[in-house]
Amino acid sequence: MNPRVQRVYSNLTEEVDAIVLVNGIEPNLDLSFFYVTGAESGLFEECMAILWPDGSLELISSKLEETSASAVDAEIRIFENRAERERMLKNALKGVKRLGVNGAGISYKALQEIKRIIPRAHEVDVWKSVEKARIVKDEKEIMLIREACRIASEVADEIPDFLGLGMTETEAAAEISYRMQRKGASSPSFDPNASFGENSAEPHHTPGTRRLKRGDLALFDFGAKYKRYCSDITRTFPSGRVTKEVKEMYAAVLESQRVGIESIRAGVNGKEVDAAARMVIDRSRFKGKLIHSLGHGLGLSVHDGGRMAPEHDFLLEENCVLTVEPGIYVPGLGGIRIEDNVRVTVTGCEVLTSASREMRMI
Amino acid sequence: MNPRVQRVYSNLTEEVDAIVLVNGIEPNLDLSFFYVTGAESGLFEECMAILWPDGSLELISSKLEETSASAVDAEIRIFENRAERERMLKNALKGVKRLGVNGAGISYKALQEIKRIIPRAHEVDVWKSVEKARIVKDEKEIMLIREACRIASEVADEIPDFLGLGMTETEAAAEISYRMQRKGASSPSFDPNASFGENSAEPHHTPGTRRLKRGDLALFDFGAKYKRYCSDITRTFPSGRVTKEVKEMYAAVLESQRVGIESIRAGVNGKEVDAAARMVIDRSRFKGKLIHSLGHGLGLSVHDGGRMAPEHDFLLEENCVLTVEPGIYVPGLGGIRIEDNVRVTVTGCEVLTSASREMRMI
Numbered sequence: 151m152n153p154r155v156q157r158v159y160s161n162l163t164e165e166v167d168a169i170v171l172v173n174g175i176e177p178n179l180d181l182s183f184f185y186v187t188g189a190e191s192g193l194f195e196e197c198m199a200i201l202w203p204d205g206s207l208e209l210i211s212s213k214l215e216e217t218s219a220s221a222v223d224a225e226i227r228i229f230e231n232r233a234e235r236e237r238m239l240k241n242a243l244k245g246v247k248r249l250g251v252n253g254a255g256i257s258y259k260a261l262q263e264i265k266r267i268i269p270r271a272h273e274v275d276v277w278k279s280v281e282k283a284r285i286v287k288d289e290k291e292i293m294l295i296r297e298a299c300r301i302a303s304e305v306a307d308e309i310p311d312f313l314g315l316g317m318t319e320t321e322a323a324a325e326i327s328y329r330m331q332r333k334g335a336s337s338p339s340f341d342p343n344a345s346f347g348e349n350s351a352e353p354h355h356t357p358g359t360r361r362l363k364r365g366d367l368a369l370f371d372f373g374a375k376y377k378r379y380c381s382d383i384t385r386t387f388p389s390g391r392v393t394k395e396v397k398e399m400y401a402a403v404l405e406s407q408r409v410g411i412e413s414i415r416a417g418v419n420g421k422e423v424d425a426a427a428r429m430v431i432d433r434s435r436f437k438g439k440l441i442h443s444l445g446h447g448l449g450l451s452v453h454d455g456g457r458m459a460p461e462h463d464f465l466l467e468e469n470c471v472l473t474v475e476p477g478i479y480v481p482g483l484g485g486i487r488i489e490d491n492v493r494v495t496v497t498g499c500e501v502l503t504s505a506s507r508e509m510r511m512i
Numbered sequence: 513m514n515p516r517v518q519r520v521y522s523n524l525t526e527e528v529d530a531i532v533l534v535n536g537i538e539p540n541l542d543l544s545f546f547y548v549t550g551a552e553s554g555l556f557e558e559c560m561a562i563l564w565p566d567g568s569l570e571l572i573s574s575k576l577e578e579t580s581a582s583a584v585d586a587e588i589r590i591f592e593n594r595a596e597r598e599r600m601l602k603n604a605l606k607g608v609k610r611l612g613v614n615g616a617g618i619s620y621k622a623l624q625e626i627k628r629i630i631p632r633a634h635e636v637d638v639w640k641s642v643e644k645a646r647i648v649k650d651e652k653e654i655m656l657i658r659e660a661c662r663i664a665s666e667v668a669d670e671i672p673d674f675l676g677l678g679m680t681e682t683e684a685a686a687e688i689s690y691r692m693q694r695k696g697a698s699s700p701s702f703d704p705n706a707s708f709g710e711n712s713a714e715p716h717h718t719p720g721t722r723r724l725k726r727g728d729l730a731l732f733d734f735g736a737k738y739k740r741y742c743s744d745i746t747r748t749f750p751s752g753r754v755t756k757e758v759k760e761m762y763a764a765v766l767e768s769q770r771v772g773i774e775s776i777r778a779g780v781n782g783k784e785v786d787a788a789a790r791m792v793i794d795r796s797r798f799k800g801k802l803i804h805s806l807g808h809g810l811g812l813s814v815h816d817g818g819r820m821a822p823e824h825d826f827l828l829e830e831n832c833v834l835t836v837e838p839g840i841y842v843p844g845l846g847g848i849r850i851e852d853n854v855r856v857t858v859t860g861c862e863v864l865t866s867a868s869r870e871m872r873m874i
Contacts (some may be wrong), residue, residue, distance in 0.1 A: 174616065175815045176702065177539040191718030193813070214804060217714045251620065254536065258623045259615030259639050277621055324693030331686030336718070337703045340538065352579045356553030356698070442576060453537045453557070 151205035152223065154186050154283065158487040159203055161279035162250075166472035168243060169201040169250030169276055172260045180255025181378075181450040182280045188290075190377045191219025196235070199224070201240055201250075211237050243268045247435035249456040250276040282453040285447050287469045291379060292493060295449065295471055298339065298381035299491050299502040301374035305329045306385045306505035309370060313512050315389065319357035322370070326329055330374045339373035339380035340452050350386070350484040353442055353477065364390030367484035368512060373452065380452050382473050383503050389512040399436060399478045399486045400509050406430035407488050407507075410444055410458075414472070414492060414499040420445075420456065421463030427476050428460070436478045448491055470494040471502070513567035514585065516548050516645065521565055524612075524642035529664050530605060531563040531612030532636055534622045542617030543561070543740075550652075550741045554580025557596070561586070562604055563612075572600050598629055598793060604628045612638040629872035643817040647809050647830045653741060657811065657833055660743035661853050661864040663736035668747045668867035670733040671732060675874050677751065681706040681719035684732070692736045701735035702814050712846040715804055715839065726752030729846035730874060735814065742814050744835050745865050746851035751874040759842045761848045762871050768792035768838035769869070770851050772806055772820075775863045776834070776854060776861040782807075782819065782826030789838050790822070798840045807835040810853055827869060832856040833864070 158169065172185045175195050183199050186207060192215040200208040209226045211219035212235075219226050227242075229235040243249065246268065251261060253275035261273060287295065295315045303327055310326055322344040330338060345355040346362050350369035362368055364387045375384040386403075388396050409429030421512045424444040447456035456464050457471065466472075472494065477487030488507055492499040520531065533545045537557050545561050548569060554577040562570040571588045573581035574597075576806030581588050589604075591597040606612065608630065613623060615637035623635060649657065667688055674687055686707040692700060707717040708724050710730035724730055728751045735744040748765075750758050772789030786806040793802045809818035809834045818826050820834065828834075834856065850869055854861040 161807055175813065177541060177813070178617070179539060179544070181539070191720075193716045214716050216720070218716070219737060253621030253624065254619055255540070256620050258613060258618050258620050258635075259637060261620045262615065262637065273620075275624065320693065320696070320698070324690055327693060327699075328686055328690035331682065331689060334682070336682070337689075338699070341699045354555045354576050354580070356580070358553075451537065451539070 151447055152186065152207045153288070155207050156205040156275070157202045157283040158186070158201060158279050159205070161282045162276060163279070164274055166250035166274050166276065167203070167246040167503050170243065170264065171199045171252055172256045174257050174260055178257055182252050182255050182284065184378055184450055185284055187222045187224060189218055189222050191221070194218070196241060204425045210235065210242065233322040239264070239316055239486040240267050243271065244314065246271050248272065248274050250274050252280045253277040254281065271377055284449055285455045285470055286467050287449060287471050289451060292469065292471070294377050294379035295381065295491070296474050296502055298335070298374045298379050300418040300504070301335050301376060302335045302372065302381040302383045303503045304333060306370070306383050308386065310387060310510050310512055313362065313368065313387070315364060317362050319349070319360050323357040326370065326372050327465040335374035335376055337375045339382060341374035343370065345369045345485070347484055349477045351481050353479065353485065353487070362389055362512070367396065367486060369452050369485055369487060371487065371489065378450055380450070381491055381503065382448055382452050382489060383491065383505060384475055384487045385505060386486040387451050387510055388489065392511065398434070399480070402436055403433055403476050403478055403488050404507060407474055407490070410474045410476060411492060411499060411501065413489070414466060414494060415428055416466055416468045416494050417495050418466050420458035420466055421460060421462055421475055422503070424458045424460055429510045431476060432476060439478040439480065440476055441479055442477070445475055447471065448473055466494045468494055468496055514548065514569045515561045515650070515731065517569050518567040519645040520548070520638070520641050521567070523644045524638060524858055525641070526636055528610045528612035528636050528638065529565070529608040532626065533561040533563070533614055534618045534626065535559050536619050536622055540619055542614055544614050544617050544646065546740050546812055547646055549584045549586065551580055551584050553583070556580070560601060563771065570604055572597065572604065599625070602629050605633065607631050610634065610636050612636050614642045615639040616643065646811055647817045647832055648829050649811060649833050653811060654831065654833070656739050656741035657743065657853070658864055660697070660701065660736045660738040660741050662866070663692050663697050663738060664734065664743040664745045665865045665867040666695060667691045668732070668745050671747065672749060672872050672874055674819055675724065675730065675749070677724050677726060679724050681711070681722050685719040686735060688732065688734050697735045697736035697738055701737040701744060704734035705732065707731045709846055713843050714842045715841065715847065715849070719727055724751055724874070729758065729848060731847055731849060733849065733851065740812055742810055742812070743853055743854065743865065744810055744814050744851060745867060746837055746847040746849045747867060748850065749872055749874045754873065756784055761842070762795070764793055764796040764798055765838050765840055765848050765850050766869060768802070769836055769852070772836045772838060772852060773852070773861060773863065776828060776836070776856060778828055778830040778856050778858050780828050783822060783824055786820045786822055793838060793840060801840040801842065802838055803841055804839070807837055810835055828856045830856055
């Protein structure tokens with residue numbers, strides 16, 4: 151029995167005879183495939199996992215992934231070509247009438263193909279059950295996220311050591327990726343964001359040739375991927391000199407994050423946490439300058455289900471892992487964001503990222 | 513008029529009133545969204561592009577991506593929340609009956625949502641037209657791929673300089689990523705594969721703590737991403753000493769690739785290229801040891817549509833960009849693969865990657 155398969159089934163609101171998770175071609179992979187299989191290596195394009203109501207797992211894998219597949223605790227079938235893949239799927243799902251699919255992870259095209267192969271099955275979209283299962287992390291997942299957080303935190307603390315005036319955003323981003331990988335990350339969890347000066351006012355800026363100048367805010371948003379699990383941290387450093395406005399911005403963001411983190415515990419609604427943290431900023435001179443959600447779930451994906459946002463219901467449970475990332479963005483001047491990762495507990499939360507949050511000058 | 517939108521429409525076999533491309537949450541982004549918009553920066557989660565039959569383009573973008581969106585030549589609408597997003601989509605697609613979608617890039621869930629918002633439209637899966645448009649690259653795309661190839665080639669040539677006995681696979685992979693980013697890549701085009709010794713016999717090995725030993729084969733498969741466009745190169749280096757078997761393997765792979773590259777030109781079927789290259793290996797003592805396709809399309813995605821594989825029809829056209837990557841895999845001993853990227857021309861092909869293919873010892 152696979153406890154993650156059992157978790158998915160325990161959340162179902164509609165009965166199904168089987169659930170199939172289908173990978174497409176990169177980047178269109180269903181991370182839930184990796185959730186149930188726990189496969190730490192391998193790409194698994196066009197491979198499939200079948201989840202049975204008794205909690206057992208079947209893996210239909212390409213020959214290219216045979217070695218990685220063999221590490222998975224499942225009944226494993228290996229195909230060498232598309233005809234074999236189709237035959238294996240047909241055999242495996244023979245007699246299945248109500249077929250669960252993860253609508254958030256399967257492409258429309260892949261689903262049409264499955265309906266052609268298994269014409270008597272009708273699909274039931276179980277994405278909510280899959281997401282719900284993944285939102286609460288088990289011990290193994292927390293261990294991996296913890297390691298991803300350790301790597302990102304260490305690198306965050308090293309930024310003032312290697313960052314200097316004249317460095318470009320892309321150079322800084324490359325340095326961050328490299329240091330995370332040297333510390334054991336398989337890759338960054340997303341392309342690191344390094345934003346200098348006015349660029350830092352755009353939350354999703356792509357690093358470019360902008361060089362760090364005296365007086366800039368330098369914002370870094372990045373994370374490590376460790377055995378497929380992600381961390382996601384942001385730190386902002388003023389360069390050269392700090393105006394009164396920047397000091398106040400930093401203090402407001404830090405206080406907003408402190409209030410947010412203190413509001414978190416199992417049983418609380420994420421929108422209440424968002425409201426508490428947002429109020430700190432909205433009561434400062436930077437009213438309305440937090441232009442995104444306070445945080446989101448974190449796991450196999452950087453946005454792993456669940457958002458702490460205004461008017462968005464999200465009941466926090468023990469062992470949810472979340473980002474808490476208030477920010478203030480002033481067009482023309484720049485932005486400050488401070489982001490950490492926490493694990494929800496019964497009485498509060500555990501902060502998994504350990505990098506210093508004090509304002510450090512470059 | 514957007515010529516890429518026009519290309520998509522020119523390939524259609526069924527009439528539609530509009531085509532909508534919809535991004536999900538990372539990693540489930542539709543790269544075709546970036547094909548038509550040409551947006552070089554930004555993440556664009558849950559954003560949408562609408563392609564009209566007259567060749568015009570409409571972009572429905574999140575506020576988070578406003579700066580990146582403003583660089584796109586399209587009619588742009590910015591939403592701040594989900595309700596606005598829904599309203600904009602509804603207005604934009606008012607009166608649309610036959611709605612084209614890219615089934616390979618849209619999730620089942622996203623499509624269900626669109627059908628709920630536009631209940632009178634019925635979907636037409638136009639993925640083939642989109643793929644066909646993307647397979648043949650325009651001038652701008654070739655320029656970007658060329659740059660991605662330059663970066664990867666330079667790093668490939670540097671491997672013997674930094675690789676040493678005792679280095680781990682993950683350390684080597686980190687070094688490759690770093691060097692590519694320092695040379696201008698936004699990121700690797702996929703997690704670099706560094707495989708030492710017996711690990712190199714698995715084509716999709718994930719780098720681990722294995723250290724390079726004397727007598728190992730060291731295989732590196734990696735690529736650069738430059739303004740979203742990918743390169744994909746493989747080089748293999750024997751370490752310390754070379755047996756007669758390894759010499760023969762290397763020679764067979766190199767000759768197979770030479771024959772493959774010489775067989776490519778516009779009008780040829782990819783399966784003929786595959787057959788010609790495969791025959792070189794199958795006539796050597798390594799018969800049957802090329803266990804994957806000879807190559808695939810390359811562009812916004814590392815697997816960008818089109819495969820040169822046995823029994824797979826794929827008509828090569830001018831300005832298709834392809835990988836040519838024969839390999840020989842001997843379980844227990846290791847593998848050798850040599851991979852380059854080419855642009856199909858009327859008379860043959862242009863090799864875009866320039867790294868040395870001669871056997872170089874570590």
